Amino acid sequence: MEKLCYETLEKLGFDGYLLKEAPERVLQFGEGNFLRAFVDYFIDVLNEKTGFNSKVVLCQPIAPGLADMINEQEGLYTLFLRGFENGQKVNDKRVISCVSRCLNPYTDYESVLACADNPDLRYIACNTTEAGITYDPSCQFTDVPADSYPGKLTQFLYRRFEKFGKEAGKGFVILSCELIDDNGKELEKCVLKYAEQWNLGNEFTAWIKAENIFCSTLVDRIVTGYPRNEAAAICEELGYQDNIIDTGEVFGFWVIEGPDSLKKELPFEEAGLPVIICNDHKPYKQRKVRILNGAHTSFVLGAYLSGQDIVRNCMDDEVICGFMNKTIYDEIIPTLTLPKEELMSFAASVTERFKNPFIDHALLSISLNSTSKWKARVMPSLKSFVEKTGALPKCITASFAFYIAFYNGMNLTEDGLVAARPAGDEYTIKDDKPVLQFFYDHKDDDAAALVHAVCTNAEFWDEDLSEIPGFEAAVAGYLTGIKEKGAYEVMKECLN
Structure with missing residues (x-):
């Protein structure tokens, strides 16, 4: 059985939605089951319904990860959303095509930092677990990469600042999906602490505050991940080998705390998605x-x-x-x-x-x-x-x-x-x-x-x-x- 990729789908006469080429407008720290069944699903639907036209470049947050498997499948994977909806049993299948590639910062950190040089990049999504948003003073600016996620993000933001610091509108909308209170605000606090600890300068600190939006968010979907016991039968039915199948419940809900201007930038409502942008997620x-x-x-x-x-x-x-x-x-x-x-x-x-x-x-x-x-x-x-x-x-x-x-x-x-x-x-x-x-x-x-x-x-x-x-x-x-x-x-x- 051939491995899932664009060529395999073409051979099979796949007639579902696919987006093969688009600018990488989203960087995502986290390549695990949850983000792929949640954030990447929403972006995939945005691409289809509104012409959002964006690829997502993934960065695995810890050393052992899925980068190789994701890249072998050209970022493609099959997502099953299953459960009860309006009294009916539902088992929806979708090939997600918004992911371009997955980077491993522990083998090639420069390729991650180089994403900051991309003028199209606008959004950063993350889910590095509840323990991910922590300030670790042992992290150094010269670490390749910094051990903590906020440390890596600070390094990334500084690269962006060096490239586009004099240009308005080149900061990021940062969508924090970790399960802690005020996740976006806590992430911003950590980044500002690193900027101060590493003596990156007042101009950089001012740029972080003025040009970047750290959004606290609420995420809600049970994601059951790779269906180990069913995978062989599913692949047989699909007609291709997919080593990163993902599964989750049908219900999904995302609340993003941010300015009204984001509603136009991220047209979730137009796409009919259960995503709310508001000034208070609490x-x-x-x-x-x-x-x-x-x-x-x-x-x-x-x-x-x-x-x-x-x-x-x-x-x-x-x-x-x-x-x-x-x-x-x-x-x-x-x-x-x-x-x-x-x-x-x-x-x-x-x-x-x-x-x-x-x-x-x-x-x-x-x-x-x-x-x-x-x-x-x-x-x-x-x-x-x-x-x-x-x-x-x-x-x-x-x-x-x-x-x-x-x-x-x-x-x-x-x-x-x-x-x-x-x-x-x-x-x-x-x-x-x-x-x-x-x-x-x-x-x-x-x-x-x-x-x-x-x-x-x-x-x-x-x-x-x-x-x-x-x-x-x-x-x-x-x-x-x-x-x-x-x-x-x-x-x-x-x-x-």
Whole structure:
């Protein structure tokens, strides 16, 4: 079977959209599954629908990477977006042709820096993981390349400044996709620190601030990557060998914080893409964290204790799905600030995403570090609901009891805290060591004592949750119910 490339597609009579030649207007730090299923997908559609006419040159951020495989296929790869949409099972296929090549900075850094000399280059996209945007003072300007991503970016920007510094409009729109708060602003801070540390001059610093736009963004798409178990069958069906097939869910949403002028530069709306350019991305981030992530954290532990193992199967259970929906629609949405229409539409998409038949999302994998997750994703909704209504949100309060019941393990090992479901099958709780030690120390407490210990642990919550009127007593009641009747019955009671 021939390898995917333009010639192979021509031989096969491929009649889909392809863009073989175009100027490289985008530099992307990151060549992994996520960016190729997200940013590169959006740019590919922009090219087709609006004549954006741009190639993306990739730069692998760490030494072992996909550069050779990408270049062997002339930047081409097949992307499958799969899931549920409007109640229908979807399995969309697209050959992505916006990528021109992939550069390895560890074998040829000059080729990366040379991209800064390209007058057509305008955009820089990046996703170097949450740990990528860090300032490491050990990085030096003379490093080839600098170890940290912000260090590499500073070197790149300085090359651009040397080439076009006197020319207005030759800076970059920088689209940071890392999963940290204010990712664009944090990246800019690091770059400015390097500019100062390396004594690159006031003019360069002024140029960074005046000519470059560091956009904080919110990204939302589950990307499942290379389908190892299906790849051979897929290639047989495609009629070509594709070693970098990518897969993700149908749902995708990107919020870019930037000036209105970007809407014309990046015509996502014209292309009908789910990308919003606005002056504040935070309400959308709050919506995602509270509804999508908050729903996950609220129901998965109770669902697991009820005998479920996979998210998708939970959506087929009237009680568990009902509990999740009541949490979202009655207790989370009323606390949020975006227009109700937008919130309801997003909430509806959550149920479809959780039903995705192509993703076996294990409840146990979602349970990882549930203490910090409950604090970040659910606690704000609890407090906002109490503040707005003066009452306790029934399902959210019960979810705290599910969390405590799930963490009520009996045996502390190197792998984690071992507990057992009512049916007797054991599971291992994974969290920070102090959290596991705390629950182990309180393993023999009765329901009231255990709830009191957890609620008053300010190291977990940065406050005393027992001060929320009626919360501790209500949680203790739910926990007693879980121990006596089971989590499923408690969920059912919450629906009344």
